Amino acid sequence: MAAVRADEIPVPRGRPRPVARLRTWLDRESVLGPVLVTPAMLLLVLLVAYPFVMALYFSLSNAFIGRPSHFIGIRNFVHLWDSDAFRQTFQNAFVFTGIAVAFKVVLGIILALLLNEQLWFKRMIRGAVLLPWVIPTALSTLGWWWMFNSLYSVVNWTGLALGLMDPPGPNWLGQRYYAMAAVIIVNVWRGLPFFAITILAGLVAIPKEIYEAAHADGAGANARFWHITLPMLKPVLAVVVLFSTIFTFSDFNIVYVLTHGGPINSTHLFATLSRMLVIDVGRLGEGAAVSLYLFPLLVFVVWAQLRFVRKHAN
Amino acid sequence: MTVARRPLMRRVAIHLGLLPFLIFALFPFYHMTLTSLKQDRELYDRFAVPLIITQGPTLEHYTKLIWDTEFLTWTKNSLMVTILATAISVVIGTIAAYALARMRFFGVGAFGTGIFVTYLVPTSLLFLPLAQVVNWIGLADSKWALVLTYPTFLVPFCTWLLMGYFRTVPKEVEECAMVDGATRVQALLRIVLPIAIPGLVCAILFAFTLSWNEFIYALTFTSSSDQITASVGVTSELIRGDIYFWGSLMAGAVLGSVPIVILYVFFLDYYVSGLTAGAVK
Numbered sequence: 076m077a078a079v080r081a082d083e084i085p086v087p088r089g090r091p092r093p094v095a096r097l098r099t100w101l102d103r104e105s106v107l108g109p110v111l112v113t114p115a116m117l118l119l120v121l122l123v124a125y126p127f128v129m130a131l132y133f134s135l136s137n138a139f140i141g142r143p144s145h146f147i148g149i150r151n152f153v154h155l156w157d158s159d160a161f162r163q164t165f166q167n168a169f170v171f172t173g174i175a176v177a178f179k180v181v182l183g184i185i186l187a188l189l190l191n192e193q194l195w196f197k198r199m200i201r202g203a204v205l206l207p208w209v210i211p212t213a214l215s216t217l218g219w220w221w222m223f224n225s226l227y228s229v230v231n232w233t234g235l236a237l238g239l240m241d242p243p244g245p246n247w248l249g250q251r252y253y254a255m256a257a258v259i260i261v262n263v264w265r266g267l268p269f270f271a272i273t274i275l276a277g278l279v280a281i282p283k284e285i286y287e288a289a290h291a292d293g294a295g296a297n298a299r300f301w302h303i304t305l306p307m308l309k310p311v312l313a314v315v316v317l318f319s320t321i322f323t324f325s326d327f328n329i330v331y332v333l334t335h336g337g338p339i340n341s342t343h344l345f346a347t348l349s350r351m352l353v354i355d356v357g358r359l360g361e362g363a364a365v366s367l368y369l370f371p372l373l374v375f376v377v378w379a380q381l382r383f384v385r386k387h388a389n
Numbered sequence: 390m391t392v393a394r395r396p397l398m399r400r401v402a403i404h405l406g407l408l409p410f411l412i413f414a415l416f417p418f419y420h421m422t423l424t425s426l427k428q429d430r431e432l433y434d435r436f437a438v439p440l441i442i443t444q445g446p447t448l449e450h451y452t453k454l455i456w457d458t459e460f461l462t463w464t465k466n467s468l469m470v471t472i473l474a475t476a477i478s479v480v481i482g483t484i485a486a487y488a489l490a491r492m493r494f495f496g497v498g499a500f501g502t503g504i505f506v507t508y509l510v511p512t513s514l515l516f517l518p519l520a521q522v523v524n525w526i527g528l529a530d531s532k533w534a535l536v537l538t539y540p541t542f543l544v545p546f547c548t549w550l551l552m553g554y555f556r557t558v559p560k561e562v563e564e565c566a567m568v569d570g571a572t573r574v575q576a577l578l579r580i581v582l583p584i585a586i587p588g589l590v591c592a593i594l595f596a597f598t599l600s601w602n603e604f605i606y607a608l609t610f611t612s613s614s615d616q617i618t619a620s621v622g623v624t625s626e627l628i629r630g631d632i633y634f635w636g637s638l639m640a641g642a643v644l645g646s647v648p649i650v651i652l653y654v655f656f657l658d659y660y661v662s663g664l665t666a667g668a669v670k
Contacts, residue, residue, distance in 0.1 A: 102572045108494030115485035115544050116500065122541045123507050126518035133518065186410050192403045193396075200407060202657050207414050209653050209660065211602040213620040214642040218421035221635055227432075229420055229439045264413065269664065276665035318509075325511035328604045332624055346513030350609070353517055362517055369514050377506050 133363035140357040151364035161365065164343040170255065171344060172324045175262045179319060180312065182263065183270025188304075190271060191278045201272070208268035216332040219261045223247035223333070251341035254334050258342050261329050266322075270315055277311030278304070313383060321376045325369050345369050425450050425639035432636055450636035451644070459614045460641060463622030466532050467601060468648070470618060474539035475596040481540065482547025482592060487577050489548065490555035491563075501552075508545035515541075516609050523610050534610040535618070539600045546599065547592045550663065554588025555581060591663040594656050601649055619645040 101107055134151055138144035155161040186204065194200055207215065222229050231244030245253045281304065289299050327346035330336060336343035336351065343351075345368050353362035420439075424432065426446040431437050437444075454460050488494075489501050519538055528534035558581050566576045582589065607618045614626060623641035627634065653660060 098572060102574075104492045104573075105494045107573055108488045108492040108497060111484040111488035111492075112497075112500055114481045115504070115548060118481065118540055118544055119503060119507055122519065122522065122538060123510065123515065126515045126522055129518035129521060130515065182410075186407075189403055189407050189410070193400060194407075195400070195404065198657065200411065201661060202653070203411055204414055205657075205660060205664070206418065206653070208664075209598055209602075209649055210418070210646045211604070211620050211649065213602075213604040213624050214645045215417060215421075217624060217638060217642045218417045221424060221639060222417065222420060224635075226435065227439065227635075232439050264417070267410075268414070272661060272664050321509060322511055325513045327513045331604075331608075346511075346605070349513075349517065350605075354609070359517070366514055366517060369511065373509065373511075373514070377509055380509065381502070381505070 130363045130367060133359050134367050136360050138359035138363070140353070140359055144360065147360075151360050152367075155361065155364060160340045160343065160348065163340045164345060164348045164365070165368070167255070167340075167342060168324055168344050171259060171262070171326075171342075172320060175259050175266070175323050176316060176319055178259070178263045179266050179270045180316060182267055183274050183315075184308075186267065186271040187274035187278055190275050204271060205268045207265050212265055212328040213332055215265070216261055216329050219257070219264075220248075220333055223257050225249060248334055249338055251338055254338060254342050258330055258333055261333060262323060262326060265329070266319060269319065273315050274308060274311060277308050281307045310383075314380070317376050317379055317383075321373060324372055421639045421642055425636055425643050427636065429636060450634075450640040453634075454637045454640045454644070458622075458626065458637070458641075460619070460622065460644070462615055463617055463619045463626075464645070466616065467618040467620075467645075470532050470535045470539065470607075471597055471600045473536045474543060474600045475593060477536070478540045478543035478547050478596050479589070479592050482544050483551055483582075483589070484577075485544070486548045486551035487555055487581065490552045491560075504545050504548050507541070508549050510542075512542055512603070512605050516605050519606070520609050528610075530611055530613050530616055532611060532616045532618070535600075535603075535607055538606055538610065539603060543596045543599060547596055550592050550595065551585070551588050554585045554591075558584045587659070587662075590656070591659050594652060594659050595663050597652065598649055 101110070133144075135146060135148060136144040137147050137151075190201065190204065221227075225246050225248070228244065228247065230247070231240060234240035234244055235242055247253045247257045285303055285307075286299060289303055294302065324344075325346055326344055327350070330342055330344050330347045331350075334342045336347045340348075345365055349362040349365035351362075352358045352365060423440075423442060426448070427442055428444055428447045428449070431442070431444040485504070489497060489504070519541075523529060523534040523538065526534075526537070528537065562584070563576045563580050566580050567573070571579070602620070603618075604620050604624075607621045608625070611617045611621065614622070617626070619641075623638065623645055627638050627641055
């Protein structure tokens with residue numbers, strides 16, 4: 076049934092006053108719709124799209140803070156490959172993202188399965204699990220910085236006390252592989268709640284009947300997990316992994332606070348390297364080029380999400 | 390008896406399985422708080438047990454933080470930026486979300502896609518050129534730059550979240566009101582918004598949390614002690630030179646998290662539902 080829209084309501088007899096006419100005109104979908112989205116659109120055009128075009132321009136120029144710039148084509152993107160710092164960063168970004176996301180997926184599924192059981196303090200446990208995700212990352216990473224301190228590390232103290240480490244224990248933030256491990260640990264710590272809670276929402280949505288039927292057919296717990304739970308979770312997992320990949324890849328806070336990219340660039344990510352190039356050295360063009368290396372991944376994730384969302388909506 | 394016992398055993402096993410996860414999640418906060426309450430001589434005693442306080446707690450790090458640093462100014466800045474950015478973003482996001490969820494007009498599809506794409510753009514991709522824009526507008530080293538730029542990631546988020554909520558409000562309720570002579574705007578304000586209050590609460594909470602926790606813009610756009618936010622103040626002003634005051638640093642990290650923890654304790658369920666809605670819807 077067609078709805079009666081406000082602009083189809085008969086206008087009272089006589090010449091309507093201008094204010095009333097403006098009101099009816101404004102009430103049309105084709106007018107009101109654009110009016111309502113204009114503030115958001117202006118914001119996105121002026122403060123997202125325009126800066127993005129600027130970033131493109133900077134990356135194609137030899138811009139240096141406080142100096143006029145010239146167009147130099149894709150030379151920045153090519154030159155970066157001559158720099159050890161950039162090649163190291165490129166490798167770090169994939170190692171960091173790959174390992175962190177893998178841990179978050181596996182631990183997230185385990186945690187969600189546990190949270191999906193009958194629990195005594197359900198609300199409190201959920202609250203505790205989600206806490207790392209709500210606290211300001213820069214501040215909680217300070218706590219981790221202290222926990223990894225070279226002299227007073229509580230991690231090492233515990234490891235030594237339990238006999239898991241040889242004295243004096245690793246210098247977490249001063250050795251390259253340990254520093255990378257530390258950065259990954261903090262990222263997993265902070266990202267795990269998002270995975271667990273979202274996967275839990277996916278678990279809750281799986282109809283109980285399927286499990287009952289499988290149980291009646293004699294499927295064990297293992298079979299039920301691999302043949303029902305995991306396939307049914309696939310859509311949720313896909314969204315979470317895509318989402319997390321982009322935000323892990325572009326992480327800034329954890330690396331900046333914990334290691335500043337060191338030791339010797341071994342934990343730099345695109346965001347921290349580009350900030351260092353621009354703020355500390357002043358090379359705006361190169362810095363912009365570094366951060367634009369994030370862009371292809373972003374395009375892929377957006378494409379995958381849109382495809383996925385569309386498929387899901389139909 | 391075994392029938393009654395098995396589920397209990399299973400329950401205990403599940404809780405035991407959760408224990409490592411809970412320790413992992415909570416230990417850093419415990420350790421932070423503990424450190425902030427320890428006296429210096431215990432803090433820097435390499436042979437003391439770091440997991441407990443043995444020589445008596447002290448508030449000296451907190452008093453030092455509040456009286457000897459600009460911490461209160463940073464917190465005030467954080468509050469101002471967060472409240473303004475949240476208010477602006479929720480209003481802009483609400484009206485945009487309503488239009489996207491309910492109306493058909495030229496360009497609505499493209500705009501919806503645009504919102505979704507910017508929702509996925511990480512802040513670390515655009516902070517360099519945005520710093521230039523902020524300079525041109527004349528807001529260099531000013532907290533107002535943050536009020537202006539935070540909506541760039543808050544508006545897409547709020548719009549996306551609220552679109553989902555608005556779609557759950559039955560169209561018929563609204564149409565009834567419009568048959569009775571209400572305009573669309575009146576229908577939105579008097580019918581749709583009251584029904585979508587849980588969604589609005591969610592949007593406000595998340596916008597507040599996201600802007601309170603924002604770091605890279607605040608770090609890049611502001612630097613003077615009277616303009617920076619709590620996160621930037623604690624991470625940069627308290628660490629100058631090679632001498633770290635770990636007690637005050639941890640006190641700052643604890644106090645800087647307090648506003649979010651308070652909100653979190655009261656609105657836990659909204660956080661849980663908003664988190665899943667943001668990703669799944």
